[in-house]
Amino acid sequence: MSNLVLAHTRFLMVEQIRVPIGLLASSLFPAISMLAFVVPFAGQDVRGATTATASLMFFGAMSAALIGLSNAVSQDRERSWNPYLRTLPAGPFPRFAGRILSTLAVMLISVIPVLVVGALFTVATITPARLLLGLGALVTGVVPFMLMGLFVGFVMASKAAMAVSQLLFFPMAILGGLLLPPQILPEFVQVVSPYVPTRGAAELIWWATAGVSPSAVSLVMLAVWTVLLAAAAVWAYRRDEGRRFS
Amino acid sequence: MTVLARAIEATRQYGDVLALDRVSLDIRAGELVGLLGPNGAGKSTLINLFAGLRRPTSGVVELFGGSPLDPAIRRGIGVTPQETGLPESFRVGEIVDFVSAHFPEPVGRAELLARFGLSDLVKRQIGGLSGGQRRRLAAALAFAGRPRLVFLDEPTTGLDVEARRALWDGIKAFHEDGGTVLLTSHYLEEIEALAQRVVVVGNGRVLVDDTVPAVRGMVGARRVSLVAEDLPELPGVLGSERADGRIDLVTTDPDRLVVELVRSRVPFSGLEIRPATLEEAFLAITSKESANV
Numbered sequence: 001m002s003n004l005v006l007a008h009t010r011f012l013m014v015e016q017i018r019v020p021i022g023l024l025a026s027s028l029f030p031a032i033s034m035l036a037f038v039v040p041f042a043g044q045d046v047r048g049a050t051t052a053t054a055s056l057m058f059f060g061a062m063s064a065a066l067i068g069l070s071n072a073v074s075q076d077r078e079r080s081w082n083p084y085l086r087t088l089p090a091g092p093f094p095r096f097a098g099r100i101l102s103t104l105a106v107m108l109i110s111v112i113p114v115l116v117v118g119a120l121f122t123v124a125t126i127t128p129a130r131l132l133l134g135l136g137a138l139v140t141g142v143v144p145f146m147l148m149g150l151f152v153g154f155v156m157a158s159k160a161a162m163a164v165s166q167l168l169f170f171p172m173a174i175l176g177g178l179l180l181p182p183q184i185l186p187e188f189v190q191v192v193s194p195y196v197p198t199r200g201a202a203e204l205i206w207w208a209t210a211g212v213s214p215s216a217v218s219l220v221m222l223a224v225w226t227v228l229l230a231a232a233a234v235w236a237y238r239r240d241e242g243r244r245f246s
Numbered sequence: 247m248t249v250l251a252r253a254i255e256a257t258r259q260y261g262d263v264l265a266l267d268r269v270s271l272d273i274r275a276g277e278l279v280g281l282l283g284p285n286g287a288g289k290s291t292l293i294n295l296f297a298g299l300r301r302p303t304s305g306v307v308e309l310f311g312g313s314p315l316d317p318a319i320r321r322g323i324g325v326t327p328q329e330t331g332l333p334e335s336f337r338v339g340e341i342v343d344f345v346s347a348h349f350p351e352p353v354g355r356a357e358l359l360a361r362f363g364l365s366d367l368v369k370r371q372i373g374g375l376s377g378g379q380r381r382r383l384a385a386a387l388a389f390a391g392r393p394r395l396v397f398l399d400e401p402t403t404g405l406d407v408e409a410r411r412a413l414w415d416g417i418k419a420f421h422e423d424g425g426t427v428l429l430t431s432h433y434l435e436e437i438e439a440l441a442q443r444v445v446v447v448g449n450g451r452v453l454v455d456d457t458v459p460a461v462r463g464m465v466g467a468r469r470v471s472l473v474a475e476d477l478p479e480l481p482g483v484l485g486s487e488r489a490d491g492r493i494d495l496v497t498t499d500p501d502r503l504v505v506e507l508v509r510s511r512v513p514f515s516g517l518e519i520r521p522a523t524l525e526e527a528f529l530a531i532t533s534k535e536s537a538n539v
Contacts, residue, residue, distance in 0.1 A: 004347065007347040007348075011344050014335070014340070015333060015335060018335035079331050080327065081331040082331075083294075083299055084326075084327035086297075087298060087320065088317075088345065089320040089348050089391075090317050090348055245300065246301055
């Protein structure tokens, strides 16, 4: 069984690396934002530079998770290769596990440019222990966005999924304070911000990387979102299975 | 003989559409069965049930005595993907390896590709293959896991004559080694060339299940071929065709046709009468069926 998970993971990785547009989108945009905004404005403030680097790493990871997964899953459903895979002697698990693992791998690759820019051009600092903790927080915080990506991918046609995932992505990134620190956001945004899942994920990562004490409300909301989105993703998966393979 | 695949009163509905209507069918070890029928007759639905992609709305579908939904049971079957769906960015060898990873004793990349004349393409990306090469690769994938039973859905659509013959040889070789094949085709010539048993489906039901010669004989159609300048109206002609100076007429009553032809006093020569091909028989069966509805 684990061999099959490996085979599917490798297969999906190759697919993403050979058509690297998603990988580029989720790594280049945050890296450029680092150079354009963080380096000139927060490059000399240690804590500000560190949390900004962490925020933009999460921005890239979230793009890989939400936009990447929703596109991949919705496109898969439209390809005749997908029903062929169902005739092979494997249940849906290896493909699903492969999808998640390859998304995680692409996500971890796509955060590297931001990390490099942060290390070379800002005063952001981090201990190896905090970096590991930060990556752990990143993976935890990205779970609800993977679930959201699965939900959108299972419910929508690929063209709609592409548009909807982008529409969800940018407002959530802004409301959660990933592009600008929450303290300088407009007041009405500050009211909403603690309740969006991006904020909870960001708080978790800021805590892990820079020791900023997190807001309890945001963390609870992150957990609530994760549970809700898990239920939505499971519902969407079953609905899709019922339509195509029952 | 062992029954490898069996449908008992299998019915499949898609919403209001009845795709299969109480179909019962046994596929025994070592058989090469041709599944024949117009588009929408239920051929693909039947294969989807056997391959575990769909469940019957009612009735039973079995594979090797178990359920096609059980992955372990599916180790014994091979299915062709649609060649248009093969992932473009992969190399031929990578696809073969990926599919092979699902089976306990795969044929192996080199041997499989050699068998289907694809050895030179092992490093080529699928996006760069011709339609015919993709078709052959798709067919080859069905054999990757040393299956006992292979489902080939229109394996040679879009192949040139030479490639088609090569693929037929591959299917025949598999069959001669004891493999079992269920084949659908639009090329009736293909079913005639390969199959021993023909199952004709129409409107979701099995209309005929018999040997190739029996199906041909059942319809009783004959092909009357002759050389003539011009022919008058003749009775009982199902279809006619003019090629290389000869006129071919398909009829259910060749005797009467010849009598009328002689009576008309039109000069002719080279008269031949032979049983109609399966294609002609098939057209006759399905048109009879729709006339009854």
